[in-house]
Amino acid sequence: MNLEIKFRKERITLGIIISLLLLTFSVYFILKPEIFIRNVFMKILHIQILGIIGIVLFSALFFSILKLYSRRYALYITEEFIIDNSRYESLGKIEWQNISKIERIKKKSIEIFVNESVFKNRKLNLIKKFLMFMGNWNYKKSIIISSALLDCSIEELYENITKSYKNYKKTTHKNGLAQ
Known part of the structure; x- marks a missing residue:
């Protein structure tokens, strides 16, 4: 029994769009942190740190999802x-x-x-x-x-x-x- 399970390309496309959107927000966290201050406890530095973490995480996520787009199959079971x-x-x-x-x-x-x-x-x-x-x-x-x-x-x-x-x-x- 050989079984090939393929990707749902529309979900990969959605993942690419969402990761780019979140990456954009992370960049804004660094460039314009004052927009995101909602209470006394949030400081500009905290928001910028979240932006840096977001850039690292969402860049890796974007890269990994983008790599899936060219693969022929997701799983091959023998x-x-x-x-x-x-x-x-x-x-x-x-x-x-x-x-x-x-x-x-x-x-x-x-x-x-x-x-x-x-x-x-x-x-x-x-x-x-x-x-x-x-x-x-x-x-x-x-x-x-x-x-x-x-x-x-x-x-x-x-x-x-x-x-x-x-x-x-x-x-x-x-x-x-x-x-």
């Missing part, structure tokens, strides 16, 4: 591995043998627990590390796949991933007993 391209900071090809557990979390996400060796073998740049940390505080032990940008529901996604994972476990268990 009987031997899964290729995760659903985010800029995704790890790519992960073999089923390196996965220990799959759980559904929140309303639109799946958490896949992987061996630490998977992360050691990948070279990640600073933006990828930052985005991994921002999206998953347990990023050295698991990855999170969200259905927000995918062209399928979370139920379909979870079913397809767990089905392939269980099939892999069955075939390796049978092969292990036969030897």
